[in-house]
Amino acid sequence: MKESSAIDRLIDLIRKMTAHEHDILLNRLKGNHYKEKRVKPRKANPVLLDYTVRNRVFQGFIHDISVGGVFIGTGESIPVGQEILAIIPLPNSPKAIRVRGDVVRNTPNGIGVKFKRQPKA
Numbered sequence: 001m002k003e004s005s006a007i008d009r010l011i012d013l014i015r016k017m018t019a020h021e022h023d024i025l026l027n028r029l030k031g032n033h034y035k036e037k038r039v040k041p042r043k044a045n046p047v048l049l050d051y052t053v054r055n056r057v058f059q060g061f062i063h064d065i066s067v068g069g070v071f072i073g074t075g076e077s078i079p080v081g082q083e084i085l086a087i088i089p090l091p092n093s094p095k096a097i098r099v100r101g102d103v104v105r106n107t108p109n110g111i112g113v114k115f116k117r118q119p120k121a
Helices: 004-016 019-033
Strands: 043-053 056-065 069-073 081-091 097-107 110-115
Touching: 004 069, 056 110, 069 081, 081 110
Parallel strands: none
Antiparallel strands: 043 056, 043 081, 056 069, 069 110, 081 097, 097 110
């Protein structure tokens, strides 16, 4: 395969990717040269959750979650800076955790939410 042909095919594939897929590819290509910004490790967790924005209830999927935040797969366009209330179901339990956070990233695939610190009781 000619080098220019391979580059053209790569460019075509990249153009068809979502913004989130671009981020994943870029991180993989950077390899060890990339320093992860997240302080808390994330865990993949494909779970349905409800979240509230301005008294409207929406549903989405948790793509991944950490102590500091969550990425919610959703088709809703929630602006960066918007506060949300997420109702996160507990595994193997009928209970859920209610946590407030701010949208810090908005992509075509969903929203990144940074949890607000909860006051200690």
